[in-house]
Amino acid sequence: MGKRKFKLGRSYKNFERRRQIAGNFKIGRPPKGQRNKRHHEPVAQSLLEELCKGVVLPENWSIKFDSTVNHADVCKIGHQNTITSQPAVVTTCLSIYKDLSWRLHVHGKVVNIEDCTALADTPVSLSTTSTVELLSLIDRLNVCVGNPDPRFTELCELQGGKIKAADGTTSSFTDDFFSISLDGEEYQSTVRSAKCSILTNNIRCDACKNYRATLRALCSRQLRTTEEMISKRTEASSHTTYQNLKAEQSKKRMSNLKKELDHQRNKVNEL
Numbered sequence: 001m002g003k004r005k006f007k008l009g010r011s012y013k014n015f016e017r018r019r020q021i022a023g024n025f026k027i028g029r030p031p032k033g034q035r036n037k038r039h040h041e042p043v044a045q046s047l048l049e050e051l052c053k054g055v056v057l058p059e060n061w062s063i064k065f066d067s068t069v070n071h072a073d074v075c076k077i078g079h080q081n082t083i084t085s086q087p088a089v090v091t092t093c094l095s096i097y098k099d100l101s102w103r104l105h106v107h108g109k110v111v112n113i114e115d116c117t118a119l120a121d122t123p124v125s126l127s128t129t130s131t132v133e134l135l136s137l138i139d140r141l142n143v144c145v146g147n148p149d150p151r152f153t154e155l156c157e158l159q160g161g162k163i164k165a166a167d168g169t170t171s172s173f174t175d176d177f178f179s180i181s182l183d184g185e186e187y188q189s190t191v192r193s194a195k196c197s198i199l200t201n202n203i204r205c206d207a208c209k210n211y212r213a214t215l216r217a218l219c220s221r222q223l224r225t226t227e228e229m230i231s232k233r234t235e236a237s238s239h240t241t242y243q244n245l246k247a248e249q250s251k252k253r254m255s256n257l258k259k260e261l262d263h264q265r266n267k268v269n270e271l
C-alpha cells in the first residue's frame, strides 16, 4: 500500500513539474487538476445522443436511448381507459433513429405520417427543437375515436374483425386495444378505416369520418339479407326446425303452413 502511495505521489509531482515547465516556456500547459484528461476525453457524440440530451420532455414523457444500436424511444405513460386504478402503460412511443428519422406508435398502432395531416408540418429528420415541438403537438392532438357504434363493431366482428374491399384489401378493422370515450359513453372497441390517421385535430379523422357511409351501407345490406333469411325460414316449405326459430317466427311458420294447407284443400275440392 505504501509503495503504491509513493508511486502515485511521484506521478503527481512529475505532472506538476511538466505543467510548470510548460508554463515557463509559454506553451499550452494542461490546466491544474486535469492531469488525467487523456483518460476522460469526451467520446464523439452521435447526433441522436446530442438530440436526446438536449430535449426537455413534457410531463409524463420519458426517454430511453440505446447507444449500442443508436436508437431512442421517447415514450408517454398513461392509461388505456378511464379506469385509472389499472396499471399505466406506454400509450405513445416516438422512435428516433441515428439518421434522426422517426416513427410514431399510438396505442400499439403505427401512425402513417403521409395519412396524418395533423403531423404534416413535422420534418422528416428531427432536431432537438422539432422533437420538443412534436411531443407538444402529440399531447395536444386527439386519438381518433373511429366508429364505435355497436352495429358497426358487430358487423366487423361478424366478418372476423376485418372488412375487405372488393379487391380483397382490408378497408377497415376492429380496434379493441383501448377504450373509447364518446358523448359520455365508453366503448370497448371501434372500427377504424385502414387509412385512419390515429391522431387528429378533431374527434374523428377524415378517413374514419368518410368510411361511416360505407359502414351504414354494409349494415343496411346485412339487415336486408337477415330479413330475407328470416322470411325464408318462416315459409311453409322451409326445412328449418322449430328449435331454431324464435316464438314469433314459429307462429309465422304455422300461419304460412295453415295457408298452404287451405290452398291445397281448395285445390283438392276443385278436382
Ligand SMILES: [Zn+2]
Pocket: 144, 145, 146, 192, 193, 195, 196, 197, 198, 204, 205, 206, 207, 208, 209
Ligand atoms: Zn380514424
